[in-house]
Amino acid sequence: MHGSQKSLLLKEKFMAEIARDPAFYLADVYDLSKDEIRERTMEKFASLVHYVTSEPLDVFNYRMQLISTVDPGFWTRFGVHFGLFLGAIRSGASPAQFNYWIEKGVIGLNGVIGCFGMTELAHGSNVAGVETTATFDEQTDEFIIHTPHLGATKWWIGGAASTATHCAVFAQLIVKGKKCGVKTFIVQLRDVKTFQLKPGVNIGDIGKKMGRDGIDNGYIQFTYVRVPRAHMLMKHTQVSREGIVTDPPLAQLTYGALLSGRIAMVADSSNTAKKALTIALRYAAVRRQFAAGKNQLETQLIDYPIHQRRLIPYMAQAIAIGFTSLILTKMYNELTEAMETLEPGDPNLKDVLEKLKETHSTSAGLKVRPLNKHSAHGHAWRQSTSAGRVVVDTVTQHTPDFPTCMQTLQYNAHGKSGRALVSSWADAQKGKPLAPGVAYMSEKANLTAKSDGKLDLADIDRAWACVAANVVKKAAADFASHAASGISKAEAMEMCSQSRFIAAKLHTIGYIFRMFRQACNEQEEGPEKQVLTDICRLYGLWQIEEQGASFLKYGYFTGEQMDKVQSEVDGLCLALRKVVIPVVDAFAISDHIINSPLGRYDGDVYTAYFNHVRAANPPTKEHPYFDRLIKPLLERKPLEEEDVDAAMGFSEELAELEKERKASKS
Amino acid sequence: MHGSQKSLLLKEKFMAEIARDPAFYLADVYDLSKDEIRERTMEKFASLVHYVTSEPLDVFNYRMQLISTVDPGFWTRFGVHFGLFLGAIRSGASPAQFNYWIEKGVIGLNGVIGCFGMTELAHGSNVAGVETTATFDEQTDEFIIHTPHLGATKWWIGGAASTATHCAVFAQLIVKGKKCGVKTFIVQLRDVKTFQLKPGVNIGDIGKKMGRDGIDNGYIQFTYVRVPRAHMLMKHTQVSREGIVTDPPLAQLTYGALLSGRIAMVADSSNTAKKALTIALRYAAVRRQFAAGKNQLETQLIDYPIHQRRLIPYMAQAIAIGFTSLILTKMYNELTEAMETLEPGDPNLKDVLEKLKETHSTSAGLKVRPLNKHSAHGHAWRQSTSAGRVVVDTVTQHTPDFPTCMQTLQYNAHGKSGRALVSSWADAQKGKPLAPGVAYMSEKANLTAKSDGKLDLADIDRAWACVAANVVKKAAADFASHAASGISKAEAMEMCSQSRFIAAKLHTIGYIFRMFRQACNEQEEGPEKQVLTDICRLYGLWQIEEQGASFLKYGYFTGEQMDKVQSEVDGLCLALRKVVIPVVDAFAISDHIINSPLGRYDGDVYTAYFNHVRAANPPTKEHPYFDRLIKPLLERKPLEEEDVDAAMGFSEELAELEKERKASKS
Structure with a gap:
């Protein structure tokens, strides 16, 4: 699960360093105020920046x-x-610009701490709709960065409120009075020595967020701020001294900045789920609830079939996404290398673009497979048990570069993926070769495949290929029928969005399963491989249950076989119950990082939890508001008779209200 | 939706009072610390207690x-x-005990503020497993309340940390050395004049929770605390002066205290969803994102079919649960009245017990139909936009009296409901008459019903009766086959828990749909009725999509009909888009209560939001940590060459680590 033994050793080294680093003192983090959390967060910069400049990028x-x-x-x-x-x-940046910023010290934070000025108050991640302007002034060879109205205020800019000295500002390029599209400009926000705002720059704090309070989100307004022409990033579009605009030959390569974040989120969602599940499963093995008979010990939660159902499949999912993330990270690293050396006319161009398309659509789909159910004991709602915090931070996590939360996030991410799938389907119909991730669309037999009843990895794999092919086919057909009705292609795409959404969802689950199966097959023979295979089967079968309608609708499974799927899932949960503790131990997350008394490695939860709560809440000498609020309440006299009568007479007030209401209507 | 015009007027009166009450000043609530929120919460007691003593109970x-x-x-x-x-x-309490507490002033908080001492550190809501002891001392005619070990500490007791003077303690009754089961004892915690802890009572603060920070959760340990015999509540079990224990004739009636909370939660989940949806839908009608063509206004979010899908069905669900709650509240009120007058041997006893069973199992099922998806724009993650807070508070809401969070909550609640359904199924097979909520089980024809393809309310109703009957039948069959394998009945119940869970889920959705349909039918003819009928159809059809597997498996719908269901849902969302704003306006929630600039009635969201953020975060004169943390970072020197070399040499460290590892293993 860690990729290699070397990786695991590295992780252990990192965990040891973190546990000893005073900046990562965690005992009180759940009780800090927003301002304290922000300051604590900033303290970690100094201890981490050292590694950025000294470690190879992949290690970092x-x-x-x-x-x-x-x-x-x-x-x-x-x-x-x-x-x-x-x-x-x-x-x-162009190569010269890139060198300029490197030499200036951007890697080591020397003189530059950056933020990312994309979103605006009235615009989320619709980059093309950004309204901040960057007008080229030929006379002075400068751009004038300006916020034309309130809705164009840069909004939710992490780091702007009290950290950043510079900002990568997305703005509409205007040259000779003509709009030339949204480009990126590096704008200095503050003086590096004094931290005073630069003239024309206005920054404010946005305050609290839900979760991730350590980020100082702010807003930025520019009032005719001038930057040199060289501060527009010009790897793609270029503006010459004379105001001549040259557009890039490879428009598809321009928005790479968000891709790495998206890839990182896949790893993060697996790691965060593993942390939450370590807590939930260890605790479920300790906590007892309800006795099976009189004078018996109460049953451990993990021995209840329904509790197994609520945790073990999610453990399988976290592992599945973990393997997928290992594979994706490798794909991304290869892609980045290829993109950085690419020149127009390169013979590898087509191949790189195909890879980019697949990485893009796959990562978009994966980004929305969050920890969709969270599991931990009721105690976990106390923040200090960590799992609660995991929920809030994670939900927040999956939204940063998207305009609307969960729901529309799915719209964007699954939506993008769905579009790519519809286009791959069209390619398949034309007999074009497809990328490995969507190759199942080329096999016509997949559409009408039936289960052989074995429910083994091969059977499950065919099942996903079958339904994925069918739902993509349906999305393509819905698109075609809407397009044929005379509306525009863009509108037709919107009208079939639910079918695209379903297609993207099932494609993504099938993709994760396939990656997991591949990882299983690559294991050495032995008991570990058997356990991993069981976990892989559990993931595939459980998701078949969850998405059961499609498997019945397209006839891959019969109703009776679906009953068998349900009892297999029950059986796998029961079988895996014996190994869940070793499995979560293998996630290798130290007690310091888990930071929850309920998820301790040694299982001694109650004493640790009690001592933790007592240490975090020392008795106060004086009650903060007894005299002011509670005492008068306890000693107040019962109501006088006439008060009660007045209160009972609300029907008169109601009549009054109704009269007013009628009057205001007429 | 409000039950009656009088209710709506009352609600408007309440909203006006709240908006004017200084205790309900809401502008800054999202930025308060835990201690400030707690104090603010306590301030509201004084302004509300007045109404408890003066208003009729249903009004209050x-x-x-x-x-x-x-x-x-x-x-x-x-x-x-x-x-x-x-x-x-x-x-x-016995009638005499009840009078005693009333006269003491418990209704008006005069001299008594109570808390509820059920859960313990090592025991959640498993009342029978509680380990605090109440030992009868015949010599002094007292009970000795005692916490025998750490795990028996009363835990998560709301109000204990800094509000309560008394506690209803659940403890094992021990008389003459014999355990007599868990009973309730009223124990004074603090002196009413000084708020000093009574001797032997030890209370601590548990600190922060996720959401609902206004509650002062605490823990309580008792060390041989003596209370008079009369402080055991003796309506059911009685202990005489001589230590003779008399058990109650009607054991089923003992646990009523949680039922009213559960009923209230149904109303609450509808109301909270309505508040969140008011924000999300109003904002979706204002927010624009992505232009359909060049130089066009960007499209309103609510006009995207996929965004409609993510909000409008949840609006239908909130309305459906709202009507269900109106009906349930009425059932509960009748039941309470019946229970309070009931004596052993009463001819109405059987009827009341049936009603209690239905109310219990229905409310258990309903309590777990939370706002399972939440919708609001990304801005909503800023706490001040309210929807974010709604999520956290609501998730917390659905767990208070349950031992484990979301997942096991479903285990408990759906589990209980599932048990009752299996027993109703057995009754149906024996030809016994069934309560109206489960009467569909008596109709054999339901099991094999088929759609007539109309997808109207009658068709949808039959669809739910068909699948509910089938899944209950499957749960009963699974139970029977496990029981036949030789394990105990209790174990067999656990082994079929997944099937019971599915049965309870589908039964509950069908029940909600039926209540909604009944409410539609009772409307006067007119355009409102048409809209309500569309919303009701949307709820039923959308849930059929969500639970599609069962409808296909039991053959009520064909695959093609399921495609039609999908396009009907699309069509209903599109049709209802025109009325969503009037519908959320009809929820009648004032701007003050919505307390979110994005959910304003007038739609002027951006100016209000910006002004709100600026007012809440006034500029600070000095940067809190620039000199200490940021300046040294910006001005630090690049690493010395030898530092870099040392950092690169981590492979040596790794070898060291591996050596240590091997040593520790051997």
């Missing part, structure tokens, strides 16, 4: 994956500079 | 329904006394 990224499960808020705040701001420069 | 309960959507934390803290503590006395 791996470290950050771990950091994300320890402190998602810090990960985001740090990631705004290293992921988004630096990512914007990496993907958007 | 209706007021509390509204209060719950304004401030769920307060509702819970206030409800601990009036719902749980007072409920325990009402359902457990």
Whole structure:
């Protein structure tokens, strides 16, 4: 699950460093105020920036994956500079510009801490709709960055409120009075020595968010702020001294900055789920509830079939997504390397674009397979038990670069994926070769496949290929029939969005299952392989249950076979119950990082929990409001008779109200 | 939707009072610390207690329904006394005891603020497993209340940390050395004048919770605390002066205290959903995102079919649960009245017990139909937009009296409901008459019903009766086959828990649909009735989609008919889009109570939002940590060469680690 033994050893080294680092003191984090959390978050910068400049990038990224499960808020705040701001420069700057920023010290935060100015108050991630303007002034060879109205205020900008000195600003390029599309401009926000705002820059704090309180989200308004022409990132579109605009030959390559974040989120959703499940499963093995008979010990929660059902399939899902993330990260690293060396006319161009398309659509689909159910004991609602915090941070996590929350997130992400699938389907019909992730569409036999009743990995794999092919076919047919009715293609795409959504969902689950199966097959023979195979079967069969309608509708399984699927899932949960504790131990998350007394490795939960609660809430010497609020309440006299009468007479008031109401209507 | 015009007027009166009450000043609530929220919550006691003593109970309960959507934390803290503590006395005290507490002033909080001491650190809501002891001392005619070990500490007791003077303690009754089961004892915790803890009582604060921070949750340990014999509630079991224990003739009637809370939660989940949907739908009608063509206005979110899908069915669900709650509340009121006058041997006893069973199992099922998806724009993650807070408070809401969170909550609640259904099925097979809520089980024809393809209310109703009958039948069959295998009945019940869970889920949805349909039929003819009928159809059909597998498996719909269901849902969303704003306006929730700039009635969201954020976050004169943390970072020197070399040499460290690892294993 860790990719290699070396990776696991590295992770253990990171965990040991974190446990000893005073910046990562975690005992009191659940009781800090927003301001305290923000300051604590900033303290971690100094201890981490050292590694950015000294470690190879993949080692550092791996470290950050771990950091994300320890402190998602810090990960985001740090990631705004290293992921988004630096990512914007990496993907958007010309080689000379890139060198300029590197030499200036952007990697080591020397003189530059960046933020990412994409979203606006009235515009989420619709980059093309951004209304901030960047008008080229030929006379001075500068761009004038300006916020034309309130709705164009840069909004929810992480790091802007009190950290950043610079911002990668997305703005409408205007040259010679003509709009030339949205480009990226590096704008200095604050003086590096004094932290005073630069003239024309107005920044405010947005305050509290739900979860990830360590991020100082702010808003930014620009009033005719001038930056040199060289501060527009010009790898793609270029503006010459004379105001001549040259458009890029490879428009598809321009929005790379968000892709790495999306890939990181897949790893993060698996790691975060593993942390939550370690707590939930260890606790379920300790907690007892209800006795089977008189004078018997109460039953451990994990021995209840229904509790197994609520946890073990999610454990399987976390593992499945973990393997998928390992594979995706590899794909992404290869892709980045290929993109950085690519020139127009390169013979590998087509191949890279195919890969980009697949990585894009797969990661979009995966980003929305969150921890959709969270499991932990009621105690977990106390923040200090950590699982509760995991929920809030994770839900927040899956929304940062999207305009609307959960629901529309699915619209965007699954929507994108759904579009790509419909287009792959059309390619398949024309006999074009498909990328491996969607190759199942080329096999006509998949559409009418039937189960052989074995419910083994091969049978499950065919099942997913069958329903994925059918739902993609339906989405394509719905699109075609809407398009034939005379509306525009864009409208037809919207009208079939529910079918596209279903297609993207089933395609993504099937993809995750396939990656998991591949990882199983690559294991050495032995008892571990058997356990992993059981977990893989559980994931595939449980998701078949969850998405049961499609398997019945397209006839891959009969109703009786679906009953067998249900009892297999029951049986696998029962069988895996014996190994869940070793399995979560194999997630290798230290007690320090779990930071929950209920998820302790040694199982001594109640004493630890009680001592933790007592230490976190020392008795106060004086009651904060007894004299002012409680005492008068306890000693107040009963109501006088006439008060009661007045209160009972509300029917008169009602008549009055109704009269007013009628009067206001007429 | 409000039951009657009088109710709506009352609600408007309540809203006007709340908007003017300084205790309900809401502008800054999202930025308060835990301690501030708790104190603010306590301030509301004084302004509300007045109504408890002066208003008829049903009027006051209706007021509390509204209060719950304004401030769920307060509702819970206030409800601990009036719902749980007072409920325990009402359902457990003998008439003489009841009078004693009333005269003492328990209704008006005069000298008594109660809390509810059921759960223990190592025991959730498994009342029978409680380990606190209450040992009868014949010599002094007292009970000795004692916490025998850490795991028996009363835990998560709302109001204990800094509000309550008394506690309804659940403890094992021990008389003459013999355990006599868990009973309830009223124990004084603090002196009413000084608020000092009584001797032997040890109370601590548990600190922060996720959501509902206004509640002061605490733990309580008793060390040989003596209470008079009369402080055991003796409506059911009685202990005489001589230590003779008399058991109750009607054991089923003992646990009434939680039932009223459960009923209130049904109303609350509808009201809370209505508040969240008002915000989400109004905002979706304002927010624009992505233009359909060049130089066009961007499209309103609500005009995207996929966004309609993510909101309008949930609106239908909130309305469906609202009507169900009106009906259930009426059932509950009749039941309470019947129970209070009931004596052993009463000819109405059987009838009341049947009603109790139905109310119990239906409310258990309904309690777990939460707002399972939440919808609001990304901005909503800022706490001040309210919808985010709604999510956290609501998730917390659905867990208070249950031992484990979401998942096991379903286990408990759906589990209970599932048991009752299996037993009703057995009754049906024996030809016994069934309560109206489960009467569909008596009709054999339901099992093999087929759709007539109309997809109207009658067709949908039959569809739910068909699948509900089939899944209950399957659960009963699974139970029988497990029981036949030689394991105990209790174990067989556990082994079929997944089937029971499915049965309870489908039964509950069908029940909600039936209640909604009944409410539609009772409307006067007119355009409103047409809209309501469309909403009712949407709810029924959308849930058929969501639970599609069962409809296909039991053959009520064909695959093609299921496609038609999908396009009907699309069509209904599109048709209802025109009326969603009037519909949420009809929820009649004032801007003050919505307390979100994005959910404003007038739609002027951006200006209001910006002004609100700016007012809540005034500029600070000095940066809190620039000099200490940011400046050194910006000005630090790049790493020395040798530092980098050392950092790169991590492979040596890894080798070291591996050596240690091997050593520790051997």
